[in-house]
Amino acid sequence: MSLEQYYTEEGIGERLASMLPVMNPHECVELSAGEGALLLPIIRKWPNIKITTCELDPLNVSKLKSSFKGKHHNIDVLSDSFEKAFKGKLASFDFAVSNPPFSWRDTSEYDIAILETFGLRDLFPGSRIRSEVLFILQYLRLLAELACVAFILPEFIVCSAAFSKFRYRLLAFCNVVSIAEINSGAFKGTEAKTYILILKKGWSSESFIYTDTSGSSVKKQQKDFCVGLKQLHLDSLPYSDADEFSIKRGTLSGKECKSLGLPFFHTSGFHESATDVVSLQLRSGVITGKKVLTTTKGDILINRVGSRVVGRAVIVEDGQYLVSDCVFRVRLPSSVCSKTFLTFWMKEVFPNITLTARGTCAKYITINDVAAFLREFLKTITPSHTASTR
Numbered sequence: 610m611s612l613e614q615y616y617t618e619e620g621i622g623e624r625l626a627s628m629l630p631v632m633n634p635h636e637c638v639e640l641s642a643g644e645g646a647l648l649l650p651i652i653r654k655w656p657n658i659k660i661t662t663c664e665l666d667p668l669n670v671s672k673l674k675s676s677f678k679g680k681h682h683n684i685d686v687l688s689d690s691f692e693k694a695f696k697g698k699l700a701s702f703d704f705a706v707s708n709p710p711f712s713w714r715d716t717s718e719y720d721i722a723i724l725e726t727f728g729l730r731d732l733f734p735g736s737r738i739r740s741e742v743l744f745i746l747q748y749l750r751l752l753a754e755l756a757c758v759a760f761i762l763p764e765f766i767v768c769s770a771a772f773s774k775f776r777y778r779l780l781a782f783c784n785v786v787s788i789a790e791i792n793s794g795a796f797k798g799t800e801a802k803t804y805i806l807i808l809k810k811g812w813s814s815e816s817f818i819y820t821d822t823s824g825s826s827v828k829k830q831q832k833d834f835c836v837g838l839k840q841l842h843l844d845s846l847p848y849s850d851a852d853e854f855s856i857k858r859g860t861l862s863g864k865e866c867k868s869l870g871l872p873f874f875h876t877s878g879f880h881e882s883a884t885d886v887v888s889l890q891l892r893s894g895v896i897t898g899k900k901v902l903t904t905t906k907g908d909i910l911i912n913r914v915g916s917r918v919v920g921r922a923v924i925v926e927d928g929q930y931l932v933s934d935c936v937f938r939v940r941l942p943s944s945v946c947s948k949t950f951l952t953f954w955m956k957e958v959f960p961n962i963t964l965t966a967r968g969t970c971a972k973y974i975t976i977n978d979v980a981a982f983l984r985e986f987l988k989t990i991t992p993s994h995t996a997s998t999r
């Protein structure tokens with residue numbers, strides 16, 4: 610298991626402490642305390658506060674014991690040990706801080722039980738889940754009503770379209786007090802862009818304060834948190850000709866494609882020409898009086914619909930195929946490498962596609978959903994990820 614031991618720098622801990630609302634907490638808990646960097650500004654602010662920590666790494670636990678009076682558990686907080694350590698202590702802490710591991714993990718039976726406690730299992734049916742999601746939920750279990758927790762979290766969790774449904778559902782249990790953007794590179798060894806997010810359990814407020822890296826603050830609505838703050842305008846824009854990429858949906862049903870006997874791509878994969886069918890120049894664009902969508906080398910094909918296959922994506926390596934109406938064909942600007950996008954899609958979007966997919970029976974995604982992810986991807990790629998050929 611990756612421990613993700615990137616510790617908080619002092620300035621960020623101070624900034625987090627300065628953002629806290631007026632309160633006088635008695636007991637603070639941190640579930641992945643490292644060496645306690647986030648606790649130092651808390652102790653400075655409230656010298657008499659009781660401290661409880663958890664840490665997987667026994668070396669860190671020794672350091673925590675020598676630096677902070679309190680209870681220090683050497684446990685994996687995403688396991689039954691958490692239940693033993695906090696028996697009788699749920700809903701009792703009046704404050705918490707957290708810089709959790711930024712990582713994917715295999716979804717365990719224990720993780721599923723936590724998700725079910727919050728009625729969120731439907732959002733994460735896959736075999737992988739982000740640790741941050743589980744940490745957020747563990748903190749909500751520990752906090753008393755109206756208690757605050759201050760997180761340091763990656764942009765992916767706070768702003769991405771992939772997690773907007775999770776953020777929306779989270780607001781049933783807590784509301785955002787404030788969010789601040791942290792300059793990227795603030796964490797040694799990680800380039801992840803991060804945010805300070807302060808949540809208050811069982812509280813409801815229309816608005817919160819958002820502060821960007823330049824220090825300017827604006828009022829935002831809780832719904833802006835669901836949509837993703839800065840991505841707000843980009844995400845909510847419908848796909849249009851102004852976008853530098855193209856997303857097109859096929860026109861023929863899978864059945865129609867099959868009956869033509871020509872090579873085609875449907876949610877079930879690539880299908881070659883039926884025997885005895887002379888291969889046509891598919892680029893002609895019109896077959897049996899119907900305008901068709903074709904695909905060639907370098908295109909990305911994303912399944913638009915199907916509960917088990919929605920969001921699955923491939924690159925066309927060779928040949929020409931018709932595209933069925935259950936599939937989107939994506940073409941990126943020529944300077945961008947399709948494989949880099951596919952990696953982003955399969956790693957960051959696909960495992961959580963249920964957060965985006967609509968529909969009760971047959972799950973589906975829309976062109977605008979794909980466009981929002983593409984815009985997010987294009988904003989994050991560095992020149993090293995671009996390519997001269999597709």
Ligand SMILES: C[S@@+](CC[C@H](N)C(=O)[O-])C[C@H]1O[C@@H](n2cnc3c(N)ncnc32)[C@H](O)[C@@H]1O
Pocket residue numbers: 611612613614615616617640641642643644645646647663664665666669684685686687707708709710711
């Ligand atoms: C990103 S570091 C943050 C440390 C500290 N909170 C800070 O801000 O400097 C995450 C810490 O969580 C610990 N950790 C990772 N997974 C854990 C788990 N499942 N249970 C308890 N601790 C964990 C790691 O050993 C690491 O020290």
